[in-house]
Amino acid sequence: MAGLAAAFGSGAMTNTIADIGEADVILITGSNTTENHPVLSTVVKRAVKNKGAKLIVVDPRKIKIAGFAHQYLRPNLGSDVAWINGLMHVIIKEDLYDKAFVEERTVDFSSMKEILEKYTPKYTEEVTGIPAQQIIDAARMYAGAERGSILYCMGITQHTTGTDNVKSLANLAMLCGNLGIRGGGVNPLRGQNNVQGACDMGGLPNVFTGYQPVNNEDAIKKMETAWGVTDLNKKVGLKVTEMLPKAHDGELKALYIIGENPMVSDPDLNHAEDCLSRLEFMVVQDIFLTETAKMADVVLPSRCFAEKEGTFSNTERRVQRVRKAVNPPGGAKDDWKITCEIGTRMGYAMAYTDSEAIFNELAKVTPSYGGITYDRIEEEGLHWPCPTTDHPGTPVLHIGKFPIGRGNFHSIDYIPPAEQVDDEYPLYLTTGRVIYHYHTGTMTMKTDGLNEQAPGCFVEISAGDVAKYNLYDGEAVIVSSRRGLLKAEIKVSSKAVDGSIFIPFHFARAAANKLTNAALDPVSGIPEYKVCAVKIEKAA
Amino acid sequence: MDKQQLVVINGNEYPFSPGETILEVARRNSIEIPTLCHLKGTTPTGACRVCVVEVEGARTLLASCATPAANNMIVKTESPRVVTSRKLAIELLLSSGNHNCAARASEGKDWTEFQLNVGKDDDSEELCPVWGNCELQNLAYKYQVKGEKFPITETKYPMExxxxxxxxxxxxxxxxxxxxxxxxxxxxxxxxxFGNRGAATKIVASGDRPLKDSDCVFCGECVQACPVGALVEKDTRYRVRHWETEKVRTTCSYCGVGCQLELHVQDDKIVKVTGVEDAKPNYGSLCVKGRFGFNFVSSPERLTKPLIRKNGELQESEWEEALDLVAKNLKDIKMEHGADSIGVLTSARITNEENYIANKFARAVIKTNNIDHCARL
Structure with a gap:
């Protein structure tokens, strides 16, 4: 999200889900849309099938949505900046860009143009592996759109160059004037139900709610007054990916973990386990005894979504109601109640009658949520920013102007992934999800039918590589990286391309994240889950 | 010149936009025309003939779902001719298979041997699994149609x-x-x-294979669309009667799309999930996880009591003890090592309200900005 914030001043999906159906051209990259956002993918598929929209898919795996594409481009893992620059090079060379938009609404175009000079189709082909003609065709197609929509997901962000990748997509969209219009935009698809809300609500080390910086005097004053405290900490805190090393070094002594399972989701799990085990005190609040909870000193049972009242904010910034349908098991409590009781016991009284009372308080200190009330979203959610109770919400961001005034073009050069294949580890590994499971599987693996459809880990590999390494479909293999290894079965698939394999990360017993690289994007702190070097051997 | 175009339905004039069907104009104005094969937002097929209406000047009755409204068109939606035709359509549908609800005399003698065998295999000799929640049954009830007029068509295909x-x-x-x-x-x-032809017609998946060996991804859109008992969620069949469930609207807890769900609750347990029709952003659509992945809620593995590590083992405890212990340890660690020696991982899974509280807890109580969640992971 840091990439979009730097370009536009706001790091969220610029347009709505329904808006995708208004686009003439849709560019999907780094998103296995049909498996990870199935319902959203139907909007894309309908736009292509019924409305004649053109679809460009750029992805290292030949995923299902590629079957709907007019153009499918296959880049080498981690070469995103290069192909995006390549597209922009063509668009500028052929004079296909939106000059009025660039002139009136952006800055730093000329320095970017200089960087792009060397990204000729030929050079881009060398770096990305995408044939030059495909670069030219895709550039013409995207630039030819009156309304072009870009959709991306973790395949763009989970790289050491993740922030650069996002900025590059923002460059491309601005170059073609695709912002502030229906059917346009740069749209990060959020993978978890309330990841948008967790960010909006200050679940980040550098900002209070509504992205108000923790080191901004006015914001500090405002929060101190609202919360009746003094001396709020002005120092930007640690990102999750920084907390673990600090735990390892003994600087971080205690962790209070709510509804997270870093013991399956974190990169380089063997190291993560070592870090967590060094903590003096660890509290885990969850609905199940997860791999992480098993390591805790205290485990607190909480309620799941069907047992509580509240709101989630979806990927299109729509704040929607969550309602209680069933009673919680045993003594499980609302997460907010547990946190409030701990706070109160620590000497700061936190008491609320219900979730609505909390919402009203947060709306007061969060300008973008200021006009939202439970009454207003009873039937249909509202898109933030919604500053006042008579404001209709904002489905499309950046109409007329960006929050920071003009949009920033960034001049970005291609940097290879942190880890490259070599003689010892000759294959690239990328990771992700499958349609039948969700993240670390804590929830989906409780439904037998889902397990029946996707019973366990597998190694997706191309027919070419199976022959090359003398393996057969269904054979058990050991996949190892410099950090760890796992055992799983081979699955030959047309999705895989020679030289790179895919492993889903859901399965704790064969955890793909034992292999992944914890190298981080220097700005966002996101690990490079999507590229590392591995080798594959027959399981003895 | 630009005079508003009007269609006359049951004696009243209604404006319409070009291309709007008679059915759409009627629905917009709360005039009920029954439908069966019509699925909103898709191309009309006009297959079932239930939505027929009488249009002055037309030789035959017209399917309102497929006929565009026209200026000065005079439409009758419940004329005797329409009702007679509609009854016939319903009678034919009732005779097309095992529609053994009250609308059809359901004596075993009416059934073919094959049907009885199919029924035995699935313990469904008695009644249809969607009895009371079936659009065909509703129509039969409304138009007082019995299914005895035509002989039952023999079922050719076994259940999957x-x-x-x-x-x-x-x-x-x-x-x-x-x-x-x-x-x-x-x-x-x-x-x-649609596979095969004529009387052998069957809905098939990828060259008549079982769904699990086809391109099906079990989104269940077909189940939600099925107006009769042909497609039913396996777990609800003969276990859930729709009038015994309470429906609670909420937001899905899987990916970030935020689909609007209806949780069907029976005896304090979620037994079925459907998408909320006509509501953004999903308009009734769901995926396999949203529709079928709800068993975790009532899983026996759910945590019900706090656990505290004693002698190296996690042991069940009371809330008071657990909360006191957490507060005391966090307080002690803060005192000894400073606020920044503590971190909070909040969650993309919990509500906005709960994230706000976690943020307030970290910043106002602990006094640290060490708070993050798994957006990066």
Whole structure:
């Protein structure tokens, strides 16, 4: 999200889900849309099938949505900046860009143009592996759109160059004037139900709610007054990916973990386990005894979504109601109640009658949520920013102007992934999800039918590589990286391309994240889950 | 010149926009025209003939779902001719398979041997699994149609039960094609289609294979679209009666799309999930996880009591003890090592309100900005 914030001043999906159906051209990259956002993918598929929209898919795996594409481009893992620059090079060379938009609404175009000079189709082909003609065709197609929509997901962000990748997509969209219009935009698809809300609500080390910086005097004053405290900490805190090393070094002594399972989701799990085990005190609040909870000193049972009242904010910034349908098991409590009781016991009284009372308080200190009330979203959610109770919400961001005034073009050069294949580890590994499971599987693996459809880990590999390494479909293999290894079965698939394999990360017993690289994007702190070097051997 | 165009329905004039069908104009104005094969937002097929209306000057009755409104068109939606035709359409549908609800005399003697065998296999000799929640039954009830007029068509295809989620009972399929529309035009999964021809027509998946061996991804859009008992969630069949469930609208807890769900609750347990029709952002659509992945809620593995590590083992404890211990330890660590020696991982899974509280707890109580969640992971 840091990439979009730097370009536009706001790091969220610029347009709505329904808006995708208004686009003439849709560019999907780094998103296995049909498996990870199935319902959203139907909007894309309908736009292509019924409305004649053109679809460009750029992805290292030949995923299902590629079957709907007019153009499918296959880049080498981690070469995103290069192909995006390549597209922009063509668009500028052929004079296909939106000059009025660039002139009136952006800055730093000329320095970017200089960087792009060397990204000729030929050079881009060398770096990305995408044939030059495909670069030219895709550039013409995207630039030819009156309304072009870009959709991306973790395949763009989970790289050491993740922030650069996002900025590059923002460059491309601005170059073609695709912002502030229906059917346009740069749209990060959020993978978890309330990841948008967790960010909006200050679940980040550098900002209070509504992205108000923790080191901004006015914001500090405002929060101190609202919360009746003094001396709020002005120092930007640690990102999750920084907390673990600090735990390892003994600087971080205690962790209070709510509804997270870093013991399956974190990169380089063997190291993560070592870090967590060094903590003096660890509290885990969850609905199940997860791999992480098993390591805790205290485990607190909480309620799941069907047992509580509240709101989630979806990927299109729509704040929607969550309602209680069933009673919680045993003594499980609302997460907010547990946190409030701990706070109160620590000497700061936190008491609320219900979730609505909390919402009203947060709306007061969060300008973008200021006009939202439970009454207003009873039937249909509202898109933030919604500053006042008579404001209709904002489905499309950046109409007329960006929050920071003009949009920033960034001049970005291609940097290879942190880890490259070599003689010892000759294959690239990328990771992700499958349609039948969700993240670390804590929830989906409780439904037998889902397990029946996707019973366990597998190694997706191309027919070419199976022959090359003398393996057969269904054979058990050991996949190892410099950090760890796992055992799983081979699955030959047309999705895989020679030289790179895919492993889903859901399965704790064969955890793909034992292999992944914890190298981080220097700005966002996101690990490079999507590229590392591995080798594959027959399981003895 | 630009005079508003008007269509006359049951004696009243209604404006319409070009291309709008008679059915759409009627629905917009709360005039009820029954439909069966019609699936909103998809191409009309006009297959079931239930929505027929009388249009002055037209030789035959017209399917209102497929006929565009025209200026000065005079339409009758419940004329004697319409009602007679509609009854016939319903009678034919009732005779097309095992529609053994009260609308049809359900004596065993009416049944073919094959049907009885199919029924035995699935303990469904008595009643249809969607009795009381069936659009065909509703129509039969409304128009007081019995199913005895025509002999029952023999069912040719056995039931498919070999996947974990959906039972396909071809004996109850009326070939309305709503599932095909749902799969191809709404979800665009292109997994099922009309197969064979004439009397042998069947809804097939990828060259007549079981769903689990086809392109089907079990989104269940077809089940939600099925107006009869041909497609039913496996786990609800003969276990859940819809009037005994309470429906609670909420937001899905899986990916970030935020689909609007209806949780069907029976005896304090979620027994079924459907998508909320006509509501953004999903307009009734769901995926396999949202529709079928709810068993975790009532899993026996759910945590019910706090656990505290004693002598190296996690042991059940009371809330008071656990909360006191957490507060005391965090306080002590803060005192000894400073606020920044503590971190909070909040969650993309919990509500906005709970994230706000976690943020307030970290910043106002602990006085640290060490708070993050798994957006990066």
């Amino acid at each position: 039960t070999v996947n974990p989620f959906i039972v396909r009972d071809f004996s109850r399929c009326i070939l309305c094609g709503r599932c095909v529309q749902a799969c191809n035009e709404v979800q665009v999964n292109n997994a099922i289609s």
